[in-house]
Amino acid sequence: MSSWVNGYPADGVAVHDRGLAYGDGLFETIRVVDGSPRYAERHLRRLVHGCQRLSIPCEPDLVRSELQAFARSLGDGVAKLVLTRGAGQRGYGSPDPCHPTRLLLAAPAPAYPSENADEGVALYPCTTRLAEQPLLAGLKHLNRLEQVLARAEWQDRRYAEGLMCDTSGRVIEGVFSNLFMVIDDRLTTASLARCGVAGIMRERILDIAGQQGWQVEQEDIDLGQLWHASEVFCCNSQYGIWPVRSLQSHAWPVGPMTLKLQSLIAEPDIP
Structure with missing residues (x-):
């Protein structure tokens, strides 16, 4: 069992699927442990929200039941859940009626070095910039070419992640993670x-x-603010939190707020 399409084992989709032709869809990358998908409800909420913004029909209960069954079959690993607008003819106009395609793809769990979480990672300063498009901001849509180009910028294993800014030079995120920093005792992350x-x-x-009652800011961040931070860390749902120890000539310690958050995310999540 490596992939399902619309709830059944399969190894391909229609050649006219709009996810393939236009990146017209969304995806979630979900860690599976002992047959259970971690953060399942958070992933499903984001998927449903994305479908609403893109006007793609979605059946949350059906997607949930298929994900749970797929996770039980997988046992341990990663389930990639993809939902596209489905097959359509040539042209950008959406098919009417629309019949979305649901895909579930299995992969082994990533084996990240333990020192990434314990000692921190070095970030590569990517020159690839994120385009500013508010209509797609925040979405986990299928067009990841900016990330593909950014990840191709380095092969040196000293770098576990890369820093991405937008076309105006604002600090946004990592290539495959979000970025947080502690600035003047405030936990800060980029506005999306x-x-x-x-x-x-x-x-x-x-x-x-x-x-915890901490002061939190979601705001525009420039590189000067990043250099001023007392702590920096990146995060995603696969590995949790990695402290950032360096970027170019700048270095940061593994700070107390980062350590506290690492311990707190180890506790059970509230759906």
Whole structure:
């Protein structure tokens, strides 16, 4: 069992599928442990929200039941859930009626070095910029070519992640993660009003920070603010939190707020 299409084992989609032709769809990358999808409800909420913004029909209960069954079959690993607008003829106009395609793809769990979480990682300064498009900002849509280009910029294993800015030079996120920093005792992350992905772990960290009563800001961040930060870390739903120890000539310690959040995200999530 490696892939399902619309609830059944399959290894391909229609050649006219709009996800293939135009990137017309969304995806979620979900860690599966002991047959259970982690953060399942957070992933499903984001998927439904994205479908609403793109006007793609979605059946949340059906998607949930298929994901749960697929996760039980997988056991341990990663389930990639993809939902496209479905097959259509040539041209950008949406098919009417629309019959979305649901895909579930299995992969082994990533094996990240433990020192990434314990000692921190070095970021590569990517020159590829994120385009500013508010209509797509925050969405985990299928067009990831900016990330493909950014990840191709380095092969040196000293770098576990890359920093991405937008076309105006604002600090936004990592290539496959969100970025947080502590500035003047405030937990700060980039505004995603123009571009970037609203990550599941980012959402969870913001929820935890609110429960702790910490001061939190989602705002435009320039490189000067990043250099001024006392702590920096990146996060995603696969590995949790990695402290950032360096970017170019700048270095940061593994700070107390980062350590506290690492311990808090290890606790059970509230759906």
